[in-house]
Amino acid sequence: MYQYSQADHQLLLERVTQFRDQVERRLKGDLSEEEFKNQRLRNGLYLQLHAYMLRVAVPYGLLSSEQMRTLAHIARRYDRGYGHFSTRQNIQYNWPKLEEVPEILDALAAVEMHAIQTSGNCIRNTTSDPLAGVARDEIADPRPYCELIRQWSTFHPEFNFLPRKFKIAVSGAIHDRAAVAVHDIGLRLVKNDAGELGLEVYVGGGLGRTPMIGKLVRDFLPVHDMLTYMEAILRVYNQLGRRDNLYKARIKILVHETGEEKFRELVEAEWENIKASKLRLRDEDIDAIRAHFKDPEYEDLADFDETFDQHLLTDTDFAKWVDNNLELHKKSGYRVVYLSLKSPDQPPGDVTADQMDSIADLADRYSLGQIRSTHRQNLVLSDVKLTDLYELWQELKNLGLATPNYNHLTDIIACPGMDYCSLATARSLPIAQALTDRFENYDYVNDLGDISLNISGCINACGHHHVANIGILGVNKKGIEVYQLTLGGSAREDAAIGKIIGPAFTADEIVGAVGTVLDVYLQNREDEEEDFLTTYRRIGQAPFKEQLYG
Amino acid sequence: MTYKIYTASLLKEGLVAYLSLRDGEAVWTTDFTNATSTEQVAEETLKLEADRGEQNNIIVGPYTVDVTSEDGRLVPLENRERIRAGGPTIKLPISGKTKQHTQAAA
Numbered sequence A: 001m002y003q004y005s006q007a008d009h010q011l012l013l014e015r016v017t018q019f020r021d022q023v024e025r026r027l028k029g030d031l032s033e034e035e036f037k038n039q040r041l042r043n044g045l046y047l048q049l050h051a052y053m054l055r056v057a058v059p060y061g062l063l064s065s066e067q068m069r070t071l072a073h074i075a076r077r078y079d080r081g082y083g084h085f086s087t088r089q090n091i092q093y094n095w096p097k098l099e100e101v102p103e104i105l106d107a108l109a110a111v112e113m114h115a116i117q118t119s120g121n122c123i124r125n126t127t128s129d130p131l132a133g134v135a136r137d138e139i140a141d142p143r144p145y146c147e148l149i150r151q152w153s154t155f156h157p158e159f160n161f162l163p164r165k166f167k168i169a170v171s172g173a174i175h176d177r178a179a180v181a182v183h184d185i186g187l188r189l190v191k192n193d194a195g196e197l198g199l200e201v202y203v204g205g206g207l208g209r210t211p212m213i214g215k216l217v218r219d220f221l222p223v224h225d226m227l228t229y230m231e232a233i234l235r236v237y238n239q240l241g242r243r244d245n246l247y248k249a250r251i252k253i254l255v256h257e258t259g260e261e262k263f264r265e266l267v268e269a270e271w272e273n274i275k276a277s278k279l280r281l282r283d284e285d286i287d288a289i290r291a292h293f294k295d296p297e298y299e300d301l302a303d304f305d306e307t308f309d310q311h312l313l314t315d316t317d318f319a320k321w322v323d324n325n326l327e328l329h330k331k332s333g334y335r336v337v338y339l340s341l342k343s344p345d346q347p348p349g350d351v352t353a354d355q356m357d358s359i360a361d362l363a364d365r366y367s368l369g370q371i372r373s374t375h376r377q378n379l380v381l382s383d384v385k386l387t388d389l390y391e392l393w394q395e396l397k398n399l400g401l402a403t404p405n406y407n408h409l410t411d412i413i414a415c416p417g418m419d420y421c422s423l424a425t426a427r428s429l430p431i432a433q434a435l436t437d438r439f440e441n442y443d444y445v446n447d448l449g450d451i452s453l454n455i456s457g458c459i460n461a462c463g464h465h466h467v468a469n470i471g472i473l474g475v476n477k478k479g480i481e482v483y484q485l486t487l488g489g490s491a492r493e494d495a496a497i498g499k500i501i502g503p504a505f506t507a508d509e510i511v512g513a514v515g516t517v518l519d520v521y522l523q524n525r526e527d528e529e530e531d532f533l534t535t536y537r538r539i540g541q542a543p544f545k546e547q548l549y550g
Numbered sequence B: 001m002t003y004k005i006y007t008a009s010l011l012k013e014g015l016v017a018y019l020s021l022r023d024g025e026a027v028w029t030t031d032f033t034n035a036t037s038t039e040q041v042a043e044e045t046l047k048l049e050a051d052r053g054e055q056n057n058i059i060v061g062p063y064t065v066d067v068t069s070e071d072g073r074l075v076p077l078e079n080r081e082r083i084r085a086g087g088p089t090i091k092l093p094i095s096g097k098t099k100q101h102t103q104a105a106a
């Protein structure tokens, strides 16, 4: 993991001291709310429906067990005993008190964490593949590039007041687990015919009221040019992005209005001026950062264990979990384990302080002391030995973290919606819970196979409903919460924006409507191998529409 | 009949608060049922106290909420305000150890 330098530490402490002073001045009344709001939004602190909300950055989703224990401590001491992992791999606390936030930031700084770049119109915390460094389908580890972006973008004086927030994701694998296509800049590590490492650069993806898939602006950018090229993109955006209209301020609108070709020309022209500047990465710059992400000392293990196989035969619950919540590891004898934060007992993405502490202990015992958070609001233990899986599963089951539903119907992404969010037009969490209760049957859910269902509580689309196979958007219609259904979205390498299927459903109807959609899929799929999205793309909207409204 | 009450967020804690006038004295309470409505007091009086609360850095962002009387109790007309008054409507992931803290904080 990346270790802070002395300068990083110093910077962080100065920032906390600064914020403590601002909080004191606000409490005394020396700063007005208007003046203070700008300051708190630079430190991840929002004022929400019921309380303040603090968003803590988890750079590219990587946490040490020590950091996780600190998150647990904060939840217990300063909040109400839980936190919420977001789709951008961060964690949100729903109940901190303003007067205690400086103390929270102190506790975070002690373990090299903070809430910078989690709100406001800056370059936000970079997100990545939760399987970085261990995935079998990996071309190159994205984390060093994320870290280079973090160092370049944090406190970058030129990009402190962008027209709007700016989100970057980096993936280094064949399969996209970081929703690269719906970011302001999405980077995918690729190799050219000569075997050199470069980047596919996508610009102008995003969700919200105008959802867009990012446009491929460059199909091979040598990695050494990553920062100069991004700087060129951001300069173009900073100069030409719209500041007159909040809804048109994201770079996706600029790319759309300028046109892909013209936008590319503008970036390339800007790049000409800076491509040879000292921002250009040298081999030694990249190597120095890569050294922080070296493989841990893996043991040489067989990819087979008799006891494990025995358990698979005798314990069907274990077998179900192994089937759904494990991923192969690049090293023989190891597995990647998904900890499902989607159980019938708590809202999607929520974790209690006690669970966090236990997860930290499990990470120490079974997975080299590291935890990752995922874009789908789950956690990952990335380096578990095959021989430890049965024991680990028993522990996870006791903690309520072993629901065997990874990438299945009840692995729902849901934003906080009107239960917490002041911008919401409807609730999303009760719908997630109703769906989880209704589709509790493992065999049914398992038979549906790979499918995504996402819910947002307003058009800002924090719950990524646009890019779900089945998307649900809560809206307010004459004071009643109703839910719009979209079908056919995808957040992966075949990214697509779903299409609204027809008039919205009431809260009472929406669960049944999802059931109908699933029935149509099951009736129409060619065989069990054909997943929902493939069937949908083959048969189109009509059969679904007919059953839903016919 | 619909009436109005004043609500805001407490500056220090961030919690939802309601303006309550007791014997002419203004108190910001987190208990919705203690809110003073325009049934009892003129709206201008409430507004004056709300502005004062903001100026004195007790609360942030005061605004009025439409309420109606149901079985002798005030209820907000809008869903959003009902949720603000009652808290999240879902099962909260609170473990034994932390419940105490919540109660102490409430």
Ligand code: HEM
Pocket: A046, A048, A053, A085, A086, A087, A088, A092, A164, A167, A182, A205, A206, A207, A208, A209, A250, A414, A415, A416, A420, A421, A422, A423, A460, A461, A462, A463, A464
């Ligand atoms: C509760 C406080 C929150 C507020 C006030 C908030 C606000 C917003 C707003 C205004 C947008 C639209 C931005 C735009 O299109 O320009 C947005 C988008 C988004 N938010 Fe949130 N959000 C909140 C919580 C969350 C949570 C909990 C998550 C993760 C689960 C999240 C992740 C995202 C993502 C991924 C997007 C869409 C991507 C994009 O920016 O295009 N937000 N949010």
Ligand code: SF4
Pocket: A415, A416, A417, A418, A421, A422, A423, A424, A425, A456, A457, A458, A459, A460, A461, A462, A463
């Ligand atoms: S989608 Fe809307 S309701 Fe949900 S968290 Fe984002 S802003 Fe709030």
